[in-house]
Amino acid sequence: MTVIRKKTKKVSDKEIIRTILETGNTNLFGILYDRYANKVYRKCLSMVKNRDDAQDLSHDILVKTFLNISKFEGNSSFSTWVYAITYNQCIDFLRQKQKVRKVNYEESSEVMEKEEDNGVQEKKILEMEVERLQELLFEVSPEDRAILLMKYKEEMSVEDIQGVLSLSSSAVKMRLKRARDRLRKQYLKKYGAFKQHDEQF
Amino acid sequence: MNEENKFNAFKRIFEGENLPEEHKEQVMQQIDTLKFIMDVADIFTIKQVKANSQLCEALLNNEQEDHNSSEDVD
Numbered sequence: 189m190t191v192i193r194k195k196t197k198k199v200s201d202k203e204i205i206r207t208i209l210e211t212g213n214t215n216l217f218g219i220l221y222d223r224y225a226n227k228v229y230r231k232c233l234s235m236v237k238n239r240d241d242a243q244d245l246s247h248d249i250l251v252k253t254f255l256n257i258s259k260f261e262g263n264s265s266f267s268t269w270v271y272a273i274t275y276n277q278c279i280d281f282l283r284q285k286q287k288v289r290k291v292n293y294e295e296s297s298e299v300m301e302k303e304e305d306n307g308v309q310e311k312k313i314l315e316m317e318v319e320r321l322q323e324l325l326f327e328v329s330p331e332d333r334a335i336l337l338m339k340y341k342e343e344m345s346v347e348d349i350q351g352v353l354s355l356s357s358s359a360v361k362m363r364l365k366r367a368r369d370r371l372r373k374q375y376l377k378k379y380g381a382f383k384q385h386d387e388q389f
Numbered sequence: 390m391n392e393e394n395k396f397n398a399f400k401r402i403f404e405g406e407n408l409p410e411e412h413k414e415q416v417m418q419q420i421d422t423l424k425f426i427m428d429v430a431d432i433f434t435i436k437q438v439k440a441n442s443q444l445c446e447a448l449l450n451n452e453q454e455d456h457n458s459s460e461d462v463d
Contacts, residue, residue: 225408226406254420254423321399336399341400
Protein backbone atom coordinates (compact mmCIF):
# COMPACT_ATOMS: atom_id res chain seq x y z
CA MET A 189 0.00 0.00 0.00
CA THR A 190 2.82 2.36 0.94
CA VAL A 191 4.57 1.48 -2.30
CA ILE A 192 1.44 2.29 -4.31
CA ARG A 193 1.06 5.59 -2.48
CA LYS A 194 4.70 6.47 -3.14
CA LYS A 195 4.28 5.62 -6.81
CA THR A 196 1.05 7.59 -7.25
CA LYS A 197 2.66 10.61 -5.61
CA LYS A 198 4.98 10.87 -8.59
CA VAL A 199 2.17 10.71 -11.15
CA SER A 200 0.93 14.15 -12.19
CA ASP A 201 -2.74 15.13 -12.01
CA LYS A 202 -2.84 15.57 -15.77
CA GLU A 203 -1.48 12.08 -16.33
CA ILE A 204 -4.12 10.59 -14.02
CA ILE A 205 -6.88 12.50 -15.81
CA ARG A 206 -5.62 11.32 -19.20
CA THR A 207 -5.68 7.70 -17.99
CA ILE A 208 -9.19 8.07 -16.53
CA LEU A 209 -10.42 9.42 -19.86
CA GLU A 210 -8.68 6.70 -21.85
CA THR A 211 -9.64 3.73 -19.70
CA GLY A 212 -12.81 4.91 -17.95
CA ASN A 213 -11.35 3.59 -14.71
CA THR A 214 -13.22 5.45 -11.97
CA ASN A 215 -10.97 4.03 -9.23
CA LEU A 216 -8.17 6.33 -10.40
CA PHE A 217 -10.27 9.28 -9.33
CA GLY A 218 -9.59 8.05 -5.80
CA ILE A 219 -6.03 9.32 -6.14
CA LEU A 220 -7.28 12.80 -7.03
CA TYR A 221 -9.74 12.54 -4.16
CA ASP A 222 -6.89 11.83 -1.74
CA ARG A 223 -4.96 14.82 -3.07
CA TYR A 224 -7.73 17.41 -3.03
CA ALA A 225 -10.77 16.38 -0.97
CA ASN A 226 -9.61 17.84 2.34
CA LYS A 227 -8.44 21.03 0.66
CA VAL A 228 -11.81 21.39 -1.03
CA TYR A 229 -13.52 20.73 2.32
CA ARG A 230 -11.51 23.45 4.09
CA LYS A 231 -12.34 25.91 1.34
CA CYS A 232 -16.02 25.05 1.66
CA LEU A 233 -15.76 25.45 5.41
CA SER A 234 -14.13 28.87 4.94
CA MET A 235 -17.03 29.83 2.74
CA VAL A 236 -20.07 28.36 4.50
CA LYS A 237 -18.84 27.84 8.09
CA ASN A 238 -21.22 24.95 8.82
CA ARG A 239 -19.50 21.53 8.80
CA ASP A 240 -22.46 19.55 7.47
CA ASP A 241 -23.03 21.98 4.63
CA ALA A 242 -19.30 21.95 3.86
CA GLN A 243 -19.29 18.14 3.72
CA ASP A 244 -22.31 18.04 1.42
CA LEU A 245 -20.80 20.70 -0.79
CA SER A 246 -17.47 18.86 -0.95
CA HIS A 247 -19.34 15.73 -2.01
CA ASP A 248 -21.17 17.57 -4.81
CA ILE A 249 -18.03 19.41 -5.93
CA LEU A 250 -15.95 16.22 -6.17
CA VAL A 251 -18.69 14.39 -8.09
CA LYS A 252 -19.07 17.42 -10.36
CA THR A 253 -15.31 17.47 -10.88
CA PHE A 254 -15.42 13.85 -12.04
CA LEU A 255 -18.39 14.43 -14.35
CA ASN A 256 -16.68 17.42 -15.97
CA ILE A 257 -13.19 15.98 -16.05
CA SER A 258 -13.22 15.70 -19.86
CA LYS A 259 -13.69 19.50 -19.99
CA PHE A 260 -10.43 20.11 -18.15
CA GLU A 261 -8.22 21.55 -20.86
CA GLY A 262 -5.03 21.82 -18.89
CA ASN A 263 -4.61 25.57 -19.44
CA SER A 264 -4.37 26.06 -15.69
CA SER A 265 -3.32 23.56 -13.06
CA PHE A 266 -5.90 20.96 -12.00
CA SER A 267 -5.96 22.43 -8.50
CA THR A 268 -6.92 25.88 -9.82
CA TRP A 269 -9.65 24.27 -11.90
CA VAL A 270 -11.02 22.38 -8.88
CA TYR A 271 -10.89 25.51 -6.72
CA ALA A 272 -12.81 27.40 -9.40
CA ILE A 273 -15.58 24.79 -9.21
CA THR A 274 -15.41 24.96 -5.41
CA TYR A 275 -15.78 28.72 -5.07
CA ASN A 276 -18.49 29.01 -7.70
CA GLN A 277 -20.46 26.16 -6.13
CA CYS A 278 -20.12 27.72 -2.65
CA ILE A 279 -21.24 31.14 -3.87
CA ASP A 280 -24.27 29.57 -5.62
CA PHE A 281 -25.09 27.65 -2.45
CA LEU A 282 -24.93 30.78 -0.29
CA ARG A 283 -26.97 32.78 -2.79
CA GLN A 284 -29.68 30.14 -2.74
CA LYS A 285 -29.58 29.67 1.01
CA GLN A 286 -29.36 33.26 2.13
CA LYS A 287 -30.92 34.81 -0.95
CA VAL A 288 -27.84 36.98 -1.15
CA ARG A 289 -28.19 39.49 -3.90
CA LYS A 290 -25.54 39.44 -6.56
CA VAL A 291 -23.11 42.20 -5.77
CA ASN A 292 -22.72 44.57 -8.66
CA TYR A 293 -19.60 46.60 -8.40
CA GLU A 294 -18.76 49.45 -10.67
CA GLU A 295 -15.69 48.00 -12.23
CA SER A 296 -13.46 50.69 -13.66
CA SER A 297 -13.39 54.50 -13.65
CA GLU A 298 -12.47 54.62 -9.97
CA VAL A 299 -8.94 55.66 -9.15
CA MET A 300 -6.95 52.62 -8.09
CA GLU A 301 -5.29 52.69 -4.73
CA LYS A 302 -1.54 53.17 -4.75
CA GLU A 303 0.42 49.92 -4.76
CA GLU A 304 2.15 51.11 -1.61
CA ASP A 305 -1.16 51.50 0.27
CA ASN A 306 -2.28 48.11 -0.94
CA GLY A 307 0.84 46.60 0.56
CA VAL A 308 0.25 48.19 3.98
CA GLN A 309 -3.38 47.06 4.01
CA GLU A 310 -2.43 43.56 2.93
CA LYS A 311 0.13 43.28 5.72
CA LYS A 312 -2.44 44.28 8.33
CA ILE A 313 -4.96 41.78 7.06
CA LEU A 314 -2.45 38.95 6.90
CA GLU A 315 -1.28 39.67 10.44
CA MET A 316 -4.76 39.59 11.92
CA GLU A 317 -5.51 37.03 14.61
CA VAL A 318 -6.88 33.89 12.99
CA GLU A 319 -10.02 33.80 15.15
CA ARG A 320 -10.84 37.40 14.35
CA LEU A 321 -10.19 36.92 10.66
CA GLN A 322 -12.37 33.81 10.65
CA GLU A 323 -15.21 35.76 12.29
CA LEU A 324 -14.86 38.78 10.02
CA LEU A 325 -14.84 36.70 6.86
CA PHE A 326 -18.37 35.58 7.65
CA GLU A 327 -19.48 39.18 8.03
CA VAL A 328 -18.57 40.20 4.49
CA SER A 329 -20.43 39.04 1.37
CA PRO A 330 -19.68 35.58 -0.09
CA GLU A 331 -18.20 37.29 -3.16
CA ASP A 332 -15.77 39.29 -1.02
CA ARG A 333 -14.98 36.23 1.06
CA ALA A 334 -14.26 34.13 -2.04
CA ILE A 335 -11.95 36.65 -3.67
CA LEU A 336 -10.03 37.25 -0.42
CA LEU A 337 -9.60 33.51 0.12
CA MET A 338 -8.49 32.98 -3.48
CA LYS A 339 -5.91 35.73 -3.22
CA TYR A 340 -4.55 35.21 0.31
CA LYS A 341 -5.27 31.60 1.18
CA GLU A 342 -4.69 29.99 -2.21
CA GLU A 343 -2.28 32.70 -3.34
CA MET A 344 -3.87 32.57 -6.76
CA SER A 345 -2.59 35.02 -9.34
CA VAL A 346 -4.85 37.77 -10.70
CA GLU A 347 -4.92 35.81 -13.99
CA ASP A 348 -6.17 32.67 -12.24
CA ILE A 349 -8.83 34.63 -10.32
CA GLN A 350 -9.84 36.19 -13.62
CA GLY A 351 -10.45 32.70 -14.97
CA VAL A 352 -12.51 31.62 -11.96
CA LEU A 353 -14.71 34.71 -11.81
CA SER A 354 -14.77 35.44 -15.55
CA LEU A 355 -13.68 39.02 -15.03
CA SER A 356 -11.10 41.33 -16.51
CA SER A 357 -7.80 41.90 -14.75
CA SER A 358 -8.73 45.44 -13.65
CA ALA A 359 -12.09 44.22 -12.34
CA VAL A 360 -10.34 41.57 -10.24
CA LYS A 361 -7.97 44.18 -8.80
CA MET A 362 -10.87 46.50 -8.08
CA ARG A 363 -12.88 43.80 -6.35
CA LEU A 364 -9.89 42.80 -4.30
CA LYS A 365 -9.33 46.35 -3.17
CA ARG A 366 -12.97 46.76 -2.21
CA ALA A 367 -13.08 43.42 -0.43
CA ARG A 368 -10.00 44.43 1.57
CA ASP A 369 -11.60 47.78 2.37
CA ARG A 370 -14.79 46.17 3.60
CA LEU A 371 -12.88 43.67 5.71
CA ARG A 372 -10.81 46.46 7.20
CA LYS A 373 -13.91 48.59 7.94
CA GLN A 374 -15.58 45.62 9.54
CA TYR A 375 -12.52 45.07 11.69
CA LEU A 376 -12.42 48.70 12.84
CA LYS A 377 -16.15 48.64 13.55
CA LYS A 378 -15.82 45.55 15.66
CA TYR A 379 -12.46 45.87 17.34
CA GLY A 380 -11.71 49.57 17.16
CA ALA A 381 -8.17 49.46 15.80
CA PHE A 382 -5.59 47.07 14.51
CA LYS A 383 -3.55 45.55 17.26
CA GLN A 384 -0.10 46.05 15.87
CA HIS A 385 -0.23 49.00 13.51
CA ASP A 386 -2.76 51.33 15.12
CA GLU A 387 -0.75 54.46 14.48
CA GLN A 388 -0.27 53.80 10.79
CA PHE A 389 -3.92 52.97 10.38
CA MET B 390 3.40 25.47 11.56
CA ASN B 391 5.67 26.51 8.71
CA GLU B 392 7.19 29.98 8.47
CA GLU B 393 5.00 31.08 5.59
CA ASN B 394 1.77 30.23 7.44
CA LYS B 395 2.96 32.03 10.55
CA PHE B 396 2.72 35.38 8.79
CA ASN B 397 -0.50 34.74 6.93
CA ALA B 398 -3.65 34.32 9.01
CA PHE B 399 -5.57 33.13 5.95
CA LYS B 400 -3.38 30.05 5.74
CA ARG B 401 -4.36 29.06 9.27
CA ILE B 402 -8.13 29.27 8.82
CA PHE B 403 -9.71 25.87 9.53
CA GLU B 404 -6.27 24.32 9.55
CA GLY B 405 -6.41 20.66 10.54
CA GLU B 406 -10.09 20.17 9.62
CA ASN B 407 -10.55 16.97 7.66
CA LEU B 408 -13.41 15.09 6.02
CA PRO B 409 -14.72 12.00 7.82
CA GLU B 410 -13.32 8.65 6.61
CA GLU B 411 -16.63 7.48 5.09
CA HIS B 412 -16.85 10.54 2.82
CA LYS B 413 -14.52 9.04 0.22
CA GLU B 414 -16.56 5.86 -0.01
CA GLN B 415 -19.76 7.86 -0.53
CA VAL B 416 -18.22 9.98 -3.28
CA MET B 417 -16.65 7.00 -5.06
CA GLN B 418 -19.93 5.06 -4.85
CA GLN B 419 -21.88 7.89 -6.41
CA ILE B 420 -19.27 8.26 -9.13
CA ASP B 421 -19.51 4.52 -9.90
CA THR B 422 -23.31 4.71 -10.07
CA LEU B 423 -23.22 7.73 -12.36
CA LYS B 424 -20.59 6.11 -14.59
CA PHE B 425 -22.77 2.98 -14.86
CA ILE B 426 -25.83 5.07 -15.82
CA MET B 427 -23.77 6.97 -18.41
CA ASP B 428 -22.43 3.70 -19.88
CA VAL B 429 -25.95 2.21 -20.13
CA ALA B 430 -27.27 5.41 -21.70
CA ASP B 431 -24.34 5.30 -24.13
CA ILE B 432 -25.21 1.70 -25.13
CA PHE B 433 -28.85 2.51 -25.84
CA THR B 434 -28.24 5.79 -27.60
CA ILE B 435 -24.98 6.32 -29.43
CA LYS B 436 -23.76 2.71 -29.64
CA GLN B 437 -27.17 1.30 -30.61
CA VAL B 438 -27.64 3.85 -33.38
CA LYS B 439 -24.14 3.03 -34.63
CA ALA B 440 -24.84 -0.72 -34.50
CA ASN B 441 -28.17 -0.28 -36.30
CA SER B 442 -26.62 1.73 -39.10
CA GLN B 443 -23.80 -0.81 -39.46
CA LEU B 444 -26.39 -3.63 -39.62
CA CYS B 445 -28.43 -1.81 -42.27
CA GLU B 446 -25.31 -1.17 -44.28
CA ALA B 447 -24.32 -4.83 -44.08
CA LEU B 448 -27.81 -5.97 -45.12
CA LEU B 449 -27.83 -3.58 -48.07
CA ASN B 450 -24.39 -4.76 -49.17
CA ASN B 451 -25.54 -8.37 -48.96
CA GLU B 452 -28.59 -7.64 -51.03
CA GLN B 453 -26.47 -5.82 -53.59
CA GLU B 454 -24.06 -8.76 -53.80
CA ASP B 455 -26.96 -11.23 -54.22
CA HIS B 456 -28.40 -9.05 -56.97
CA ASN B 457 -25.05 -8.82 -58.73
CA SER B 458 -24.42 -12.56 -58.55
CA SER B 459 -27.91 -13.37 -59.90
CA GLU B 460 -27.26 -10.97 -62.83
CA ASP B 461 -23.99 -12.80 -63.56
CA VAL B 462 -25.81 -16.16 -63.72
CA ASP B 463 -28.36 -14.78 -66.19
